[in-house]
Amino acid sequence: MITEKVSTESDIVKQQKPINRNSFWYKADKQKELILISIPFFIYIFIFSYLPLAGLTMAFQNYKPQKSFFDQEWVGLKHFKNLFTDPDFYRVMRNTLAMSIINLVLAFVTAIVFALLLNELTGRLNGFKRIVQTISYMPHFLSWIIVCGLVSTILAMDGGIINEILISLGLIKDKIHFMGTPEYFWWIVGFTNVWKSMGWNSIIYLAAITSIDPALYEAAAIDGYGRFGRMWHITLPGIKSTIIILLILNAGWILNAGFEVQYILGTNGLVLDVSxxxxxxxxxxxxxxxxxxxxxxxxxxxxxxxxAAVLLLCNKIAGWLGEEKLV
Amino acid sequence: MRKTNGDKIIDGIIVFFMLIVVIVMLYPLWNTLITSFNEARDSIKGSLYLWPRKWTLFNYQSVFKTEKVFNAFLVSVARTVLTMALNVLLSGLLAYVLSRKEFMFRRFLTVFMVMTMYLNAGLIPQYFLYRNLGLIDTFWVYIIPAMVGAFNVVVIRTYINSLPASLVESARIDGASELRIYFSIIFPLCLPVLATVALWVAVGAWNSWFDSFIFAPKQELSTLQYEMMKILSSSMQSGVRQPDYLAASNQTRNMVTPNSLRAAMTIVATVPILVVYPFLQKYFVTVNIGSVKE
Incomplete structure (x- = not known):
């Protein structure tokens, strides 16, 4: 029946005019509205996302903003040579990698532990669980300026509550100048990140936990595993693939140790070296x-x-481990 | 599973731990809140922990009466509202175009757009682009580069694809134009996902300061976040000058200190987020998982 219909239709077409419905211009005419709408988007995306890439040629020039592109002096890899012989470059790379790794480890461990513990709040504690979740997500929505302001207030020398608590507990005698001590800086950044995003990061683990078969818990309970035994042997393996995917995804951002926290909190000269x-x-x-x-x-x-290289490498590793690839 | 006594003890420990987490999350904001309602000169004495000692609304009056701060607040509101409206409207339109299966440039345009999520020329080429376009030190530098978000388009397109295709088909047979189909059929049906994207874009626009710092350093274009940034870095670093309104108020002993003013500004900048927060919360999981799958 279908073939019949098609043949009659094409017969009619042949009789009238030889129009090829698959031809470029026929389609373009039919879809001219869609094409007209897309043209401004195409131009917009080209200008704002692709045009700056041409600016990367600057890296190989002795760039002078007042000269035109064709008058620039080409210098090859000179700037890269300067970069790799710059002692400051190695210092900032050290800081970037150190803070990245501290952030990565702290963020993962705290979010996973937080999700595991939240998951234990069941039955009558469900309402409490929801309140804790709501509160823990909130800092994610505050700007870095606000968060850094809060951190510097809490850790301040005069009147900062952490110093007051440590002194009244008798743990320290003299107030600590947290923001001015290089040894503390990386950890302050790390824990600031934890404060801001622990709750938010835990969402994905909680979502993964809900897909674990409840029967596994029953079975483990019959086998005599306690609460922590079940957490360790059921829940944690249940979210393993989520953890690995996220770990890989985040490893790709190893050189993105952040910018705003370090810029805002590290502006004072005392910690510039590590910030x-x-x-x-x-x-x-x-x-x-x-x-x-x-x-x-x-x-x-x-x-x-x-x-980009690290991201692709991590993606490869994910493939070898038999995990779902990202790209 | 029934809970044994041992379970109850463990529950107790977990609840105790969670209470500590809640206090750690909330206390810094609480501290800022009471500082903002306490007299500035009294706050300097310190030991302000649980409740304001000397109530005042003066810090908030300063926020709204200091011309530069109030102006920054207005700029923040304007850029947030405008970016949100344009981004939602245009991301939605592009998503609609890309959802049309028969569209001949669909695949090309999709790849062209998705690639931008991974391409990044870096700060300096971006700066020169804006300069060549004449955007530097204009209000439009906040708006124009943020009119379409590739990720938002992907999210909205996925939603449109889940709608019955017959809706668009029947409208086309009735002879409706594409723009008309978008505005009178697709847009209203997509409101849930558009609301999510809108709130998302708004939080981002409201919270950003870096674009003021690099692309629009002019005082008239300063935003609330950037003013807070200036006050914060002047109080943390001796080399940085205080904004002149603070210096002036110190001279006249106007009873405003950097910390108190910043506390009030922080609350002013936080309240809108806390207001939209309950609406956002419904979609957290979708967006969070979506961003990982991306």
Missing amino acids: ETIDIFVLKRGFGRSGGFAFGTAAGMFKTVVS
Whole structure:
């Protein structure tokens, strides 16, 4: 029946005019409205996302903003050579990697433990669980400016509540200058991140936990496993693949140790040595010195390339481990 | 499973632990709240922990009466509302176009757009682009680069794809134009997902300060977050000058200190987020998982 219908239809078409319904212009005419709507989007996306990529050529030039593209002096890999011989570069790389790793480990451990414990609040404690969840997600929505303001208030020398508590408990004699001690800085950044995103990060684990078969818990209980035994042998393996995927995804951001916290909390000269990350380096060199644009662009490009390589590598590793690939 | 006595003890321990978490999460904000309602000169004495000692609304009056701060507040509101409206409208329109299976450039345009989530030229090329477009130090630098979000488009398109295709088909047979189908059929049906995206975009626009700092350092274009940033860094670092309204009020002993003013500004900047928060909460899981699957 269907073939019959098609043949008669095409017969009619043949009789009238030889129109090819698959031809480019026929389709384009039919869809001209859709095409007209997409053109501005195409231009917009091209200008704001693709055009800046041309700016990456700056990294290979002695870029002078007042000259046109064709008058620029090409210098090859000079800026990259300068970058790799710059002692500051190694310092900011050390800071970036250190804070990245501290952030990664702290964020993972706290979010997983938090999700596991929340999951234990069942029965009559369900309402309490929901309140705790609601409160723990909230800091995620506050800006870094606000969060850094809160941290600096809490840790302040005069009147900061942490110092007051430590003194009244007799744990310390003199107040600690938290914001001015280099040894503390990475950990302050790490725990600030925990404060801001522990609850938010736990959402995904809680969602993964709900897909675990309840019968497994019953079976484990009959086999004599206690609460923590079930957590360790059922819940944790149940969310293993989620943990691995997230770990891989986050490992790709290893050079994104953050920018805002370090920039805001690390501005005082006492901790500058340990606070500057690669992003701050790009900003300060790029805009801070005359003719720094090209150097800053080179440093930014280095970061992008390394990030992409790490992400692809992690994705490969995920494939080898038999986990779902991301890309 | 019935709970044994041992279970109850464990429950108790977990509840105790969670209470500590709740206190740690809430106390910093509470502390800011009471500081904002306490007289500035009294706050300097410290030991302000649970309740304001000397109630005052003066800090809030300063926020809204100091011209530069109030202006920053208005800029924040304007950029948030405008970005939200445009982003939702345009991301939705692009999502609709990309949801049309027969559209000949669908695949090309989708890839073209999704690629932008991974491409990043970096700060300096971006700065020169904005400069060449004449966006630097204009209000539009907040709006125009944020009109369409690739991720938002993907989220909305997924939602449109879940709607029955016959809706669009019948409207086309009736001869409705594409824009008309979008505005009178798709847009109203997509309200739940558009609301999510709207709130998302709004929180991002409201919270950002870095674009003011780099692309629009002019005082008239400063935002609430950026003013807080200035006060914060001037109080943390000796080399940075205080905003002049603070210096002036110190001279006249106007009873406002950087910390008190910042506390009031923090609350002003936080309240809108807490107001939309309950509406956002419903969609947390979807967005969170969606962003991982992306």
